[in-house]
Amino acid sequence: MIFIKRYFRIVSLLLVVVSFLSAGCSYISDSIEGAISNRASFSIEASYSSPNVTVTWDVDNSDENFAGYELYITTEVNNEFSGYELAKSRYQPSTDLLMYSSSIGSIDYNVLSLDAGRYFFRLGVIHWDDDVSDRTTENGYNITAGTVDEWDAADDIEPNYNAKTKIDAISGLVAVDID
Amino acid sequence: MVNGRIFMKLRFLFIMGILLFSAGFFAADAEVYEASTLHNAVSRSETVQDLFTERWKTIMDNEQYFDFYGRLNWIPGFSINTINKRTGEKESVDMTLVRTYGSLTLAFPILGEYSGKSVEERIYGADDSGNKDGTSKKEDSSYVDADKLLLAFTATGFHYGLTSSSSIDRGTAGTETITDYRYTQFFDDIFAASLVYRPYFFIHGGVVLNNQIDPNDDGTMSYGDFSDLRIRYFVSSNILSFLNLNAATTTDRFESLAVGIIVNNLVKMVADKVNFYVPAFTVTYKNLALYNDEAWDPVWVGISRDSNGDLKTSIMTDSLKEHGTLHTISLLGHQAIIGGLSLNLFLEFQFTFSTLIEKKTQLTANPEGDEVNLSPLKEGYLSLSYDFFSDEKYNNLILEGGASYYWDISAPVHRVYGTGYGLWGGFLSLKWETAIVGFSTKVAFNDSDELRKLIEASDKFMVDVSVFCRY
Numbered sequence: 001m002i003f004i005k006r007y008f009r010i011v012s013l014l015l016v017v018v019s020f021l022s023a024g025c026s027y028i029s030d031s032i033e034g035a036i037s038n039r040a041s042f043s044i045e046a047s048y049s050s051p052n053v054t055v056t057w058d059v060d061n062s063d064e065n066f067a068g069y070e071l072y073i074t075t076e077v078n079n080e081f082s083g084y085e086l087a088k089s090r091y092q093p094s095t096d097l098l099m100y101s102s103s104i105g106s107i108d109y110n111v112l113s114l115d116a117g118r119y120f121f122r123l124g125v126i127h128w129d130d131d132v133s134d135r136t137t138e139n140g141y142n143i144t145a146g147t148v149d150e151w152d153a154a155d156d157i158e159p160n161y162n163a164k165t166k167i168d169a170i171s172g173l174v175a176v177d178i179d
Numbered sequence: 180m181v182n183g184r185i186f187m188k189l190r191f192l193f194i195m196g197i198l199l200f201s202a203g204f205f206a207a208d209a210e211v212y213e214a215s216t217l218h219n220a221v222s223r224s225e226t227v228q229d230l231f232t233e234r235w236k237t238i239m240d241n242e243q244y245f246d247f248y249g250r251l252n253w254i255p256g257f258s259i260n261t262i263n264k265r266t267g268e269k270e271s272v273d274m275t276l277v278r279t280y281g282s283l284t285l286a287f288p289i290l291g292e293y294s295g296k297s298v299e300e301r302i303y304g305a306d307d308s309g310n311k312d313g314t315s316k317k318e319d320s321s322y323v324d325a326d327k328l329l330l331a332f333t334a335t336g337f338h339y340g341l342t343s344s345s346s347i348d349r350g351t352a353g354t355e356t357i358t359d360y361r362y363t364q365f366f367d368d369i370f371a372a373s374l375v376y377r378p379y380f381f382i383h384g385g386v387v388l389n390n391q392i393d394p395n396d397d398g399t400m401s402y403g404d405f406s407d408l409r410i411r412y413f414v415s416s417n418i419l420s421f422l423n424l425n426a427a428t429t430t431d432r433f434e435s436l437a438v439g440i441i442v443n444n445l446v447k448m449v450a451d452k453v454n455f456y457v458p459a460f461t462v463t464y465k466n467l468a469l470y471n472d473e474a475w476d477p478v479w480v481g482i483s484r485d486s487n488g489d490l491k492t493s494i495m496t497d498s499l500k501e502h503g504t505l506h507t508i509s510l511l512g513h514q515a516i517i518g519g520l521s522l523n524l525f526l527e528f529q530f531t532f533s534t535l536i537e538k539k540t541q542l543t544a545n546p547e548g549d550e551v552n553l554s555p556l557k558e559g560y561l562s563l564s565y566d567f568f569s570d571e572k573y574n575n576l577i578l579e580g581g582a583s584y585y586w587d588i589s590a591p592v593h594r595v596y597g598t599g600y601g602l603w604g605g606f607l608s609l610k611w612e613t614a615i616v617g618f619s620t621k622v623a624f625n626d627s628d629e630l631r632k633l634i635e636a637s638d639k640f641m642v643d644v645s646v647f648c649r650y
Contacts, residue, residue, distance in 0.1 A: 025280075025283060026279070027336065027366060027402060028281055028336065029251075029279035029336055029338055030338040030364075032251075033277060037277075037342075038355065038356065038358060039342075039357070039360070039398075040397065043395070043399055081272050081343060083347070083348065084346070084347045089349070089350070092351075122347075167355050170347075172359075172398045
């Protein structure tokens, strides 16, 4: 009886172990490193029809910490290894509610002022640094309205956005040739 | 719509680089990414098996039933020549080689019972007496009571590949950094089962999976879309605590064999005890099928022409490839000096019965190339370590530093300074361990232990951090 109990226990543990180990430690360790560094995790598409570049994406973002999207463009023409600068956000170059709607998957960006050449675009999914319950004055948020030190929609303002958000996910890069 | 084909097809770049290499193109400052060791699945299997064996030594020395270990390693300053698709110009881009390593082991007693509430209790006894060398429980912690047969399962994985970083200026919201995968990413995994019945024997057996995945053009990864998968089988064993036997093979070819003798444990079989101040020696012979006329090998085996009389190329068929074996004999010594101070010495000698033609000597004026003269000394290192808490049982703070020498045929291709085959280097590490958790960090430059895993790390600084959790 003792042997049967032990045999059953070993087989059960074996099934758990096999299912866990089958993931492969190299992939698990890679995902841990990916969580530490900000890696491209989804793809976007882009097309050019003067004077606009249209960027489209398909990202499910119903997270309560979602703060908006940001579109980035390379600072140097014809250089895929260049750094990026902000092309469009909720507040830049002007307030654009389309960059805050979690249901949209497309945005137009006017490139009339750019020199001809190849530019690379990326999309950032922006999240608040903290969960709703932790967005307090003590944690550096500017709580301006409603119940004291309790976050509500009225506190979703540009100063808080600039100070207390981060890129939660970044897209892969997509190239667009502009005439 | 322009779908950014920012990266040339990965294989095209590699073939470009390899063909240039085969044609005798050689940059003394190693700008072209040749990926020799990365692509060599034999040396990759050796690396992941060495990591597996190294971790299991700790597991058995501490009689653990559970072990989780993770390590992150960064080598910045990989200068890669890439072709700008838009302009057609060659550009040198600095990238970072990222390596991650993880290991998980679960052990179950199938004869005997779980014993001790912790690693500390199992080694030093429940009466909490005794000092660090284990004299409260047994004369020597390497010779344990044969009271249980353990069945264990281990998954060990090693990922490495190049990444590049870009800054993102979010305007008034600040600046952040992102990273992208560049070129082939390598995933090597071991899945093993083990039987441990110390001190009589232990045996590990399993499969080594060498997997390669090319990033998508936009830098994202499709993990299920691998470009090359190779399977190997390995066995690693020890008999009577002194004789190590390890072997690895593919489905159609033997790849490596290692036979080692832990001299002090052999002596203990006939003597009551070995004096604490006698150095612990291990002598190991290895037989590695390391040279296989592959595109990424730095040498041709035999002569530079195939059986048809044509010069060998990187794209010749497998039937025309020849195979060569590297033999090594190594000596590992460990000596406790005084207090928490100890010394480690390692020497490895190499020889081959195969003729090896160095590819980079195949110039237009010398298409046959020159034979390689292997240095008798392949690797050597000397390190000193000091345990600041040497009087405590399971609370170690160990500072270790060392100097090393490593010889490799591929070294001239990858090194940044100089053109020779031998590299001098060293390392400095700090390790903190308790009975349950531990942390370590290491900085190295041309350290032989790192060059053995990755010759592409030549003349580059490396930073390494690791953590473990055990029971």
